[in-house]
Amino acid sequence: MKNKSNGRVRPSWIVASACAAGLAGCGGGGGGSDAGGLPMLPVLPAAAPASAPAPAPAPAPEPNRDPMPGSEPLPSLDAPQAGSTAAAGNDSEGIYASLLDITLIGADGSIASKDHIGTMWGSLTVTGLDWSFNPDTAYYFIDASPVTGSGTFTPKKVMNGTYSWDQRAPSAFGPQKYAVENALAVSQDSVTGKWANPDSNYGVGLSIEVDATGAFTGKTAGVQVGDCSISGVLAQAQPGTSKNMYGFALNAVDAGIDGKNACKLSTNRPYRGPAAIVLVPAGAYEGNGYFRRVFFLVKTDNGATLTASLQKQP
Incomplete structure (x- = not known):
């Protein structure tokens, strides 16, 4: 199964337009004489008023360059976080x-x-x-x-x-x-909580909830993996350090109902492999910050592979 991303998410854009209309005028004229026989000045046609100017377009709103809720700044390889x-x-x-x-x-x-x-x-x-x-x-x-x-x-x-x-x-x-x-310093607590890849455009949807020890339970969905109940461990590769490398172990059980959406993962061989926290842009600007994801790449002993990128959930 292919993973959704090796790490960066690109933003999209939207464009809008507007239009306006003007007004037109009219005029008339005539001639003749009064009782005294004095000629009257001709009535000149009234000048047509100029078309009303189009209103000035509303100024575009300033782009949001502030940090998005839940985001963090990008670390620096020139000044890596201690223990990373x-x-x-x-x-x-x-x-x-x-x-x-x-x-x-x-x-x-x-x-x-x-x-x-x-x-x-x-x-x-x-x-x-x-x-x-x-x-x-x-x-x-x-x-x-x-x-x-x-x-x-x-x-x-x-x-x-x-x-x-x-x-x-x-x-x-x-x-x-x-x-x-x-350059990111992490701990076992860094992966505690809920992580998910709900986007099944590639046929792989997966969500897990990790406890303080690294044990997790979750489920899958999508045409490539089917409905599976999953469990396993997401634990630091070198416990007690702050290095950004984890081990990921996953076991799957068929959770399809009446033969529909049967689990397509291996249910008799565990998946094993490495994982790490990766960062993806929270918006179009660096000032918007970055969101964390857990990327993992695992396989069974007979070569079945699984990879995904799971974003931290509220």
């Missing part, structure tokens, strides 16, 4: 992203990556600033295919390299930029 991945992590771990790709790399070198075609799972060997895929790494499209490849890190800036899967010619891996969300 950017402040306390190594030179390779974290969230990396490009226009169509997102990659999550754990402190232990584990890697989960999503592009516009498929997903990649496995681990890296990192030596200095150089990295290479370990033999356990596979690319999942229709089937799982072994992956080879290598590249370099520019510390806390970019990840770059090449890779090959299913014995294909090497392709570029990246460049993927070190995401600004790595």
